[in-house]
Amino acid sequence: xxxxxxxxxxxxxxxxxxxxxxxxxxxxxxxxxxxxxxxxxxxxxxxxxxxxxxxxxxxxxxxxxxxxxxxxxxxxxxxxxxxxxxxxxxxxxxxxxxxxxxxxxxxxxxxxxxxxxxxxxxxxxxxxxxxxxxxxxxxxxxxxxxxxxxxxxxxxxxxxxxxxxxxxxxxxxxxxxxxxxxxxxxxxxxxxxxxxxxxxxxxxxxxxxxxxxxxxxxxxxxxxxxxxxxxxxxxxx
Amino acid sequence: xxxxxxxxxxxxxxxxxxxxxxxxxxxxxxxxxxxxxxxxxxxxxxxxxxxxxxxxxxxxxxxxxxxxxxxxxxxxxxxxxxxxxxxxxxxxxxxxxxxxxxxxxxxxxxxxxxxxxxxxxxxxxxxxxxxxxxxxxxxxxxxxxxxxxxxxxxxxxxxxxxxxxxxxxxxxxxxxxxxxxxxxxxxxxxxxxxxxxxxxxxxxxxxxxxxxxxxxxxxxxxxxxxxxxxxxxxxxxxxxxxxxxxxxxxxxxxxxxxxxxxxxxxxxxxxxxxxxxxxxxxxxxxxxxxxxxxxxxxxxxxxxxxxxxxxxxxxxxxxxxxxxxxxxxxxxxxxxxxxxxxxxxxxxxxxx
Numbered sequence: 001x002x003x004x005x006x007x008x009x010x011x012x013x014x015x016x017x018x019x020x021x022x023x024x025x026x027x028x029x030x031x032x033x034x035x036x037x038x039x040x041x042x043x044x045x046x047x048x049x050x051x052x053x054x055x056x057x058x059x060x061x062x063x064x065x066x067x068x069x070x071x072x073x074x075x076x077x078x079x080x081x082x083x084x085x086x087x088x089x090x091x092x093x094x095x096x097x098x099x100x101x102x103x104x105x106x107x108x109x110x111x112x113x114x115x116x117x118x119x120x121x122x123x124x125x126x127x128x129x130x131x132x133x134x135x136x137x138x139x140x141x142x143x144x145x146x147x148x149x150x151x152x153x154x155x156x157x158x159x160x161x162x163x164x165x166x167x168x169x170x171x172x173x174x175x176x177x178x179x180x181x182x183x184x185x186x187x188x189x190x191x192x193x194x195x196x197x198x199x200x201x202x203x204x205x206x207x208x209x210x211x212x213x214x215x216x217x218x219x220x221x222x223x224x225x226x227x228x229x230x231x232x233x234x235x236x237x
Numbered sequence: 238x239x240x241x242x243x244x245x246x247x248x249x250x251x252x253x254x255x256x257x258x259x260x261x262x263x264x265x266x267x268x269x270x271x272x273x274x275x276x277x278x279x280x281x282x283x284x285x286x287x288x289x290x291x292x293x294x295x296x297x298x299x300x301x302x303x304x305x306x307x308x309x310x311x312x313x314x315x316x317x318x319x320x321x322x323x324x325x326x327x328x329x330x331x332x333x334x335x336x337x338x339x340x341x342x343x344x345x346x347x348x349x350x351x352x353x354x355x356x357x358x359x360x361x362x363x364x365x366x367x368x369x370x371x372x373x374x375x376x377x378x379x380x381x382x383x384x385x386x387x388x389x390x391x392x393x394x395x396x397x398x399x400x401x402x403x404x405x406x407x408x409x410x411x412x413x414x415x416x417x418x419x420x421x422x423x424x425x426x427x428x429x430x431x432x433x434x435x436x437x438x439x440x441x442x443x444x445x446x447x448x449x450x451x452x453x454x455x456x457x458x459x460x461x462x463x464x465x466x467x468x469x470x471x472x473x474x475x476x477x478x479x480x481x482x483x484x485x486x487x488x489x490x491x492x493x494x495x496x497x498x499x500x501x502x503x504x505x506x507x508x509x510x511x512x513x514x515x516x517x518x519x520x521x522x523x524x525x526x527x528x529x530x531x532x533x534x535x536x537x538x539x540x541x542x543x544x545x546x547x548x549x550x551x552x553x554x555x556x557x558x559x560x561x562x563x564x565x566x567x568x569x570x571x572x573x574x575x576x577x578x579x580x581x582x583x584x585x586x587x588x589x
Contacts (some may be wrong), residue, residue: 121285121365124411129369130382136370138489139362219491 023100025189027107029085029093030236031058033197040087047201051209053150053160058087058197059133060144061126065109067101075108076101082113084126084133100189104181107191111230112143112174118167140165140218143173144229146200153213160209162200164226166218173222175230182235192236203228265289265402268419270350273427274436276463279350281364281422286415288422291402294578296420298398299413301577304388306378307334313368313417314577316343316377320570322506323347323424329517334379340481342517344502345510347569348464350422357499357515359470360489368417369410382410389413424575426505427463430563441563448560451553456504458542465504465564471540472498474533478516485515494538508565522561526554 031038033045033055044052062085065078078097086092117123118140133142142165153160166173181191201207205224215221268288272279286292299305303312316331316339317323323346325331330338341357355361361370371377372385389395389408400406402416431449433439441449452460461467470486477484477497486495499515513519519528529547533539549557569575 119362120282121363122411122414124409128382128410129366130386130410134366134369136366136373138360139366217491 023189025097025099025101025104025191027095027097027191027193029095030192030194031087031093031197032194038087038197045197047198047209049201049206049208049210051150051152051201053148053152053209055087055146055148055197057145057147060085060111060195061113061133061141062095063110063113065095065107067097067104068106068108069101070103070105073103080126082117082123082126084131104191106181107179107193107235109177110174111177111226112165113141113167114174115167115172117141135163135165135217138217140167143175143226146197150209150213152208152210154210155213160213162215162225163217164215164222164229166222168218171218171223173218173226175226177230177233179233179235194234194236195232196234197232199232200225200229203231263401263404265291265404268293268423270422271425273425273432273463276427277351279422280353281350281418283422286365286418288419289402291398292416292419293423295395295398295402296416296418297575298395298578299417300420305372305380305385307380307384310334311378313371316371317346319572319575321345321509322426322566322570324510326509327511329512329520331377333374333376337376337379339374339376340483341515342512345506346421346424347426347503347505349424351464352468354468354500358486358489359500364418364421365411365414368414386410386413420575424569426566426569428568429505429566431560432566434563442559444556444559445563448556448558449563451549451557452560455547455549455553456557459501459540460504465507466501468500470495470498470500472496472536472538473529473543474535474539474546475499475514475518475528476534478518481516483516496538497536498538504561505564506566506570507561509570522558523554526557 036043036045038055038058040055040058042054044054046052062083064081065083067076067078069075076097078095083095084092113127117127122129127141129136133145134140135142142163144162144164146160146162148160149158150160151158155161164173179193201209204227207225207228212221215225266289268290270279270283270288300313300317303309303315305312311332311334316325318326320326325343329342330340331343333339344357349355349364352364353362355364355367356370361367369382372380372382386408389399395408396406399408399412399416403412430439430441430445434441459467459469459471472485475497484496486498486500487493489495502510502513507513507522511520511522513522513525519525526549529543530549531546533543533546535544535546
């Protein structure tokens, strides 16, 4: 009996030791509007067109995340292929990779969801249509959502609402994002990526809330906005 | 000591044996999908959702469960009635939550395993995501998926049925819609008089026979056998109803050439699925014939086959009607397998 107890204790200790020793690399996502940290609700921000706005929702899919190494080692793929980042869910803004990774050269991921998932039926987890990142009248995932209010908006309740998606050939809004990390090895095992909402409003498309307060379907406007927001990420050194 | 050992071994064997029985008991019973003779291979991917008796029964319970709607008054079956080949009988529009109306005529649910896209405009690209549309639509069931799953989780009979169908009592959107798909793909209508004639088990009378000939000449290029639709989207010269403003396929493709195009409806069970047209504007078959014969308003993208309307003499209309009535499949619309679970005894599915 004593021996059995001792064995169990030893085994548990061993497990705990392994767990502690196995460090991880985390990616922290920080959402900003210009220089300010995003606060959902009543905080007012100003975009490049001098339009005041507040943000109620900010969500997007990070999928097929891969880490590329400086030494040319085979890329590392995160086991969680489809990850929904939601400003309202703090845990979703921390991506914990399964192990400690050194010599990271770059991080690659898709902002959006591949066409297979858009066409092969129902999915669960972060892809559950219950997450409301899904169009029910014209099948397809919403890759990124930005909603809020602005006095510049002529839409109902002065709201603005951008739901961006589309997987068909002439409507494809999936964006491949590549972010270069420091050339040197990261030491603290934490990578901070900032996503700046102001990028949505300015780029090849001058997105003014007054002119286009709503985008709720795939097509040209969605693709234009996606072209803007693909540049919202930056790595904080 | 020896006796003790023997008893221990025996107990172990019994425990292992009982465990084996339990495991066997929880394995769902596979259900075979039968493709009617001469029909093409189904499009539905059964590998991703293997049919089982338990999954089918769960899907049927869900299909008939009003709790899928916001105020627990509307089930899938409210608008998809078996006696109407799972369309809404005698209604141009169906009734939704809080005295609302749908804006389109509920299509018959039959032979869905062969349909790549669903809805009059083809906006839904997979059967497994189709049920979400009416559940969340404000003028249909007006519920959220979150609430639906919450309600199902509170019901112990669902817990048991999900476990029997999927191996654990976890209830998710995915499992719910896959169970619904298992029920819906089984809704195969392939046993009308027409089918029996094709199989050599019956014969057409003279008007039916003449009607079939006219049908093959005038209708079959769009209402193609064996589904009596080629599942394409076409403009048949139905002018826009300004009170609804339904532009059809164009809503999905944003392409002007798809304006006022709608999916060619199947003519199977056509006698039971009136009214007709995407908005149910034709209350009778003779209204439909009248439309093709004279009331059509062809526009730039009206189907090339209908540019000069579709002339039919009254004699031809009579024969055609006789033929169309042979597409009624009462073994489908009266099959107790598909009836509301509350009104039937548990049914063992026979594979044949």
